[in-house]
Amino acid sequence: MxxxxxxxxxxxxxxxxxxxxxxxxxxxxxxxxxxxxxxxxxxxxxxxxxxxxxxxxxxxxxxxxxxxxxxxxxxxxxxxxxxxxxxxxxxTDAFDPEQVVFDTFRSGGKGGQNVNKVESGVRAIYLPTGQAVVCTEERSQYANKQKALSRLQALVQKSEQDQQAQQKNQACRHHxxxxxxxxxxxxxxxxxxxx
The missing domain is CATH 3.30.70.1660 (Alpha-Beta Plaits)
Structure with a gap:
């Protein structure tokens, strides 16, 4: 404590x-x-x-x-x-990629007929916190998964940094x-x- x-x-x-x-x-x-x-x-x-x-x-x-x-x-x-x-x-647990669940869907935009046939859009959800990101920029599902994983990790780390800053501010208020x-x-x- x-x-x-x-x-x-x-x-x-x-x-x-x-x-x-x-x-x-x-x-x-x-x-x-x-x-x-x-x-x-x-x-x-x-x-x-x-x-x-x-x-x-x-x-x-x-x-x-x-x-x-x-x-x-x-x-x-x-x-x-x-x-x-x-x-x-x-x-402040380390980000664990094993705790990420991916959900795929068909995405609109560039890609021609591939967009209508293949589920290339990816939603990544981090189970411990419930935070999620969506990635549809790439034509391949694999590339979207990699981008989504990277964004999700950055989002979780930013959230932890914000919580630590908030904790320090609270300590100052206790003062x-x-x-x-x-x-x-x-x-x-x-x-x-x-x-």
Whole structure:
């Protein structure tokens, strides 16, 4: 599963909290870093996207860190909130030509009497997604099948790229939706101990 840790629109202390939560997760779970958005200070992050097979559902929502500000020691605020969200996953299986079904039909256009006698038009359907393309440009069924297969592969890859871009945009929108309060999990102190 893909998760995102975010400081929301919070100050540098929240960005430090993102970094500390990431360190905590690394020491307690099997997690893999996908990408980061750098924070104001070194070693801090505005957001981190990570992958884990472990169930991290208990962290989903608001995570509270109770600590005096390491950047502004005289600041009265001691409660810093971090957002932890489950991201939608995009299926990125490799295109499998074995999963393509061809449907043939008689096509109009160039080809003389051949058009009326032979089913040279081809409709290719990719079974996992239901996407389909039609090819009737060539006079032979074989050539139309090759073109249809190539177009279908490009269509499926484009669709996957669009879904990945949409997933990244959604992750950016999560970055602005941090709920302050109602924390699922609490941590305390500079050592980021679980409360």
């Amino acid at each position: 893909i998760y995102q840790i975010s400081s929301g629109q919070g100050p540098a202390e929240c960005e430090l909290g993102v970094s500390k939560l990431w360190d905590y997760l690394q020491s307690h779970y099997d997690v893999t870093l996908l990408d980061t958005s750098q924070g104001y200070y070194a070693e801090t992050f505005r957001s981190i996207r990570l992958y884990s097979e472990d169930d991290l559902a208990e962290y989903v929502g608001s995570v509270q860190w109770i600590c005096r500000s390491p950047y502004r020691p005289n600041h009265k605020r001691k409660n810093w909130f971090i957002d932890f969200q489950l991201c939608e996953t995009v299926r 602005t939706r941090l709920e302050r309060g109602n924390a699922q999990v609490r941590f305390e102190g500079p050592g980021f101990r679980r409360a």
